[in-house]
Amino acid sequence: MMSGTRSAIVGIGCVSALGLDVTSFWSALKAGQSGVGPLRLPRYENRFVRVAAQVPPFDAAAHFAPHVLPALDPSSQYALLAMREAVAGSGLDRASFASPRTGVIVGTGAGGTQTITEAAYSFYVAQEKRTSPNIVPSLMPNAAASQIAFELGAQGPTFAVCTACASGNHAVALAHMLLATGAVDRVICGATEAVVHPAGMRAWEALRVLSSDT
Structure with missing residues (x-):
C-alpha cells in the first residue's frame, strides 16, 4: 500500500435501533435517545433478559422483490437498506457501481443466524417435511x-469479514487497502448483524453479558 494514500467516504447508510436511516440515527443520537426498549421476541419464554436494542419493525415486502425476499436473512435486509441510502447520498451515478472496479466488503460476526434458528425450529420442533432451498x-x-x-451489479472483490466485534472496522480497513493498491475505484463497505432471536439471546445470556432490565 502506498504511504499517505487517502480514501474518501462519499455516502453513508444506517439501519439501527434508533431508526432506519442516517437522519433518524443522528437525530436520536444528538438528543441522547436510547435505542434500548422492551424486548419484542416470540418463542422466548422464561427469559432473563427483557430489553434489547432492536431495529424498528418495517415491512420488508415493501423494500424487496417477492423473488428475492425469501433468500434475505434480516442481516442482509439491513445491509441492503443501508447500502441503498449510502449509494443515493454518494452523488455518484448508480450505474457506475455495475463494474469490475467496484468491490463489496461486509463485516459480520455470525451471518444469517436467524435463518439458522428458524430452520432448526422447523426441522426439530415443527417437524416440517420440506426444507427451503433459500x-x-x-x-x-x-x-x-x-x-x-x-x-448493484458490482463485479469486483466481494467478500465477508468475520472477526467478531471488529468485523466492521476490518471491513473499512480492507476497503481502504483495495483502493490504495488500485485494485478497485470504489468499495461498498460496512457491517451488519441480526442476532436478537431466541437462540441468539439464550447464547448471550449464557455468557452472562446481558442486563435484565437496562
Whole structure:
C-alpha cells in the first residue's frame, strides 16, 4: 500500500435501533435517545433478559422483490437498506457501481443466524417435511455482501469479514487497502448483524453479558 494514500467516504447508510436511516440515527443520537426498549421476541419464554436494542419493525415486502425476499436473512435486509441510502447520498451515478472496479466488503460476526434458528425450529420442533432451498444463501456469512453485489451489479472483490466485534472496522480497513493498491475505484463497505432471536439471546445470556432490565 502506498504511504499517505487517502480514501474518501462519499455516502453513508444506517439501519439501527434508533431508526432506519442516517437522519433518524443522528437525530436520536444528538438528543441522547436510547435505542434500548422492551424486548419484542416470540418463542422466548422464561427469559432473563427483557430489553434489547432492536431495529424498528418495517415491512420488508415493501423494500424487496417477492423473488428475492425469501433468500434475505434480516442481516442482509439491513445491509441492503443501508447500502441503498449510502449509494443515493454518494452523488455518484448508480450505474457506475455495475463494474469490475467496484468491490463489496461486509463485516459480520455470525451471518444469517436467524435463518439458522428458524430452520432448526422447523426441522426439530415443527417437524416440517420440506426444507427451503433459500436457507444456505440466507445463512452464509457472505450473504449480505453477495446480495449487495447482485443488486448493484458490482463485479469486483466481494467478500465477508468475520472477526467478531471488529468485523466492521476490518471491513473499512480492507476497503481502504483495495483502493490504495488500485485494485478497485470504489468499495461498498460496512457491517451488519441480526442476532436478537431466541437462540441468539439464550447464547448471550449464557455468557452472562446481558442486563435484565437496562
